Amino acid sequence: MKYYLVGYMYCGKTTFGRRLAEEKGMEYLDLDRAFEARYHYTVPMFFQRFGEEAFRRLETQMLYTTADLDNYVIATGGGTPCHSGNMDFILSHGTAVYLQMPVEALVQRALRSRNPRPYMHGLPEPEMRARIAAQLKEREPIYLQAPIILDGENPVLP
Numbered sequence: 001m002k003y004y005l006v007g008y009m010y011c012g013k014t015t016f017g018r019r020l021a022e023e024k025g026m027e028y029l030d031l032d033r034a035f036e037a038r039y040h041y042t043v044p045m046f047f048q049r050f051g052e053e054a055f056r057r058l059e060t061q062m063l064y065t066t067a068d069l070d071n072y073v074i075a076t077g078g079g080t081p082c083h084s085g086n087m088d089f090i091l092s093h094g095t096a097v098y099l100q101m102p103v104e105a106l107v108q109r110a111l112r113s114r115n116p117r118p119y120m121h122g123l124p125e126p127e128m129r130a131r132i133a134a135q136l137k138e139r140e141p142i143y144l145q146a147p148i149i150l151d152g153e154n155p156v157l158p
Contacts (some may be wrong), residue, residue: 002094010109096146
């Protein structure tokens with residue numbers, strides 16, 4: 001069994017993923033942390049230095065390293081399933097779980113976050129809200145391909 005957690009930034013994939021792995025007796029892997037350990041850059045620093053295209057290419061390679069893992073909960077980055085056919089890979093190698101949250105809840109979490117994300121860094125609240133709404137509208141059709149959709153504010157796996 002393998003779960004891939006998908007959803008927008010700030011939806012709680014890391015927090016829920018750790019909890020789910022512990023409850024199910026599974027291993028936990030955060031793809032962003034694995035990326036940072038392998039390439040010795042934080043995701044925001046990598047974005048700034050090398051750009052999104054380079055990041056997405058390496059992020060996809062990181063995702064592919066999970067193909068043979070078993071008994072894992074894997075938290076993906078918010079954009080991971082939305083590039084390079086990655087959602088097809090996720091769906092064919094495990095069970096995708098979408099942590100769905102409304103825009104306003106995502107904005108509030110982004111404002112409280114101590115870890116600014118590349119897309120949100122330095123944005124005033126109205127611009128942040130507009131960016132989250134626009135990206136979520138673009139990405140949600142991909143996230144909704146997940147066979148399990150949970151309320152990100154109170155996720156409970158059936």
